[in-house]
Each structure stands twice: as C-alpha cells, then as structure tokens.
Amino acid sequence: MSSYYVDTGQRRWLLKAVREAAGEMYSQFSGLSERELRWRPAEGEWCLKEVAAHLRDAEQMYRRQVELIARGREPRLPYEPVDVLPYERDYREEPLAELLYEWEAAREETVWLLRTLDGDDWERRGHHPHRGQVTVYDVVREMHEHDLEHLWQARRLRSQLRPPD
Numbered sequence: 001m002s003s004y005y006v007d008t009g010q011r012r013w014l015l016k017a018v019r020e021a022a023g024e025m026y027s028q029f030s031g032l033s034e035r036e037l038r039w040r041p042a043e044g045e046w047c048l049k050e051v052a053a054h055l056r057d058a059e060q061m062y063r064r065q066v067e068l069i070a071r072g073r074e075p076r077l078p079y080e081p082v083d084v085l086p087y088e089r090d091y092r093e094e095p096l097a098e099l100l101y102e103w104e105a106a107r108e109e110t111v112w113l114l115r116t117l118d119g120d121d122w123e124r125r126g127h128h129p130h131r132g133q134v135t136v137y138d139v140v141r142e143m144h145e146h147d148l149e150h151l152w153q154a155r156r157l158r159s160q161l162r163p164p165d
Contacts, residue, residue, distance in 0.1 A: 053091035
C-alpha cells in the first residue's frame with residue numbers, strides 16, 4: 001500500500017508505462033508459427049500463448065479492481081488466482097489474435113478509466129483479500145510490474161526458440 005502522496009508526474013509516468021506495454025508485448029508474439037507459440041521450454045512452464053492468455057486474465061481482474069475502488073467506498077476487491085488458469089485451461093488451443101485482442105481491449109478500457117481519475121481518485125482505497133488496503137495507484141503499479149515480469153518471460157521464451165527446421 002502506498003503511504004505517500006502520489007503526484008501528477010508519478011501518475012503520468014505510470015499511465016504512460018501501462019499504455020505503452022501493449023506495443024512492447026505485441027512484438028514478442030509477431031512473426032511466430034503456431035508451433036513456436038505453443039512451445040514450452042520444460043514441463044510445467046508456459047508457452048507464449050499461455051503468457052498472452054494470462055495477460056488477458058490479469059488485465060480483466062486489474063480493471064475490475066480499479067473500477068470498484070474508483071466508484072465505491074473502500075470496496076472489497078475481487079481476486080482470482082490467474083496464475084493457475086494456464087494450468088487449468090487449454091489456452092494453447094485458443095487463437096493468439098483473439099487472446100491479444102481481448103488483452104488489448106481490456107487494457108484500453110483500463111487506460112481510459114485511469115485517464116478519467118484525478119489525484120484524489122488515485123489515492124482511493126479498496127480492500128484486497130491478501131494485501132489489505134490498496135489504492136488505485138497500488139493496483140496500477142502492480143499492473144506495471146506484472147507487465148515487466150511477463151515481458152521478460154516472453155522475451156526469454158522467444159530467445160529460446162529454435163530456428164525452423
């Protein structure tokens with residue numbers, strides 16, 4: 001939980017970072033074959049399609065959290081264990097274009113919502129079931145860190161792909 005005032009510069013920088021993440025992430029999926037998108041480096045690790053699905057699932061959850069905090073009075077926030085969904089669902093069968101479209105659409109909605117919020121709104125709080133009190137700023141900062149984590153993961157996966165036979 002943030003314990004300090006979030007100034008305009010911090011909000012702008014974070015909003016720019018989450019807005020631009022999509023372009024960086026898209027580049028990791030472009031020009032790859034279906035075989036490459038489904039490739040897993042080891043048992044229990046994700047392929048690029050599963051990373052894309054996870055990004056979509058997480059974005060939808062983050063957006064709901066921000067909406068509830070922005071529109072409510074210290075609401076209870078939804079939390080879904082989105083890290084386990086790639087193991088429970090067959091994301092490798094879903095079309096990549098659909099996964100990326102759904103992620104991008106959810107991210108655009110989140111960014112537009114964030115642009116409507118003023119400084120006081122970014123400091124509004126909700127109750128996260130595991131983290132306790134969190135602000136809009138805290139959720140958006142977590143989104144940014146999540147983006148960086150999975151951008152690194154996607155880059156690592158892409159770099160491990162073998163050239164086509």
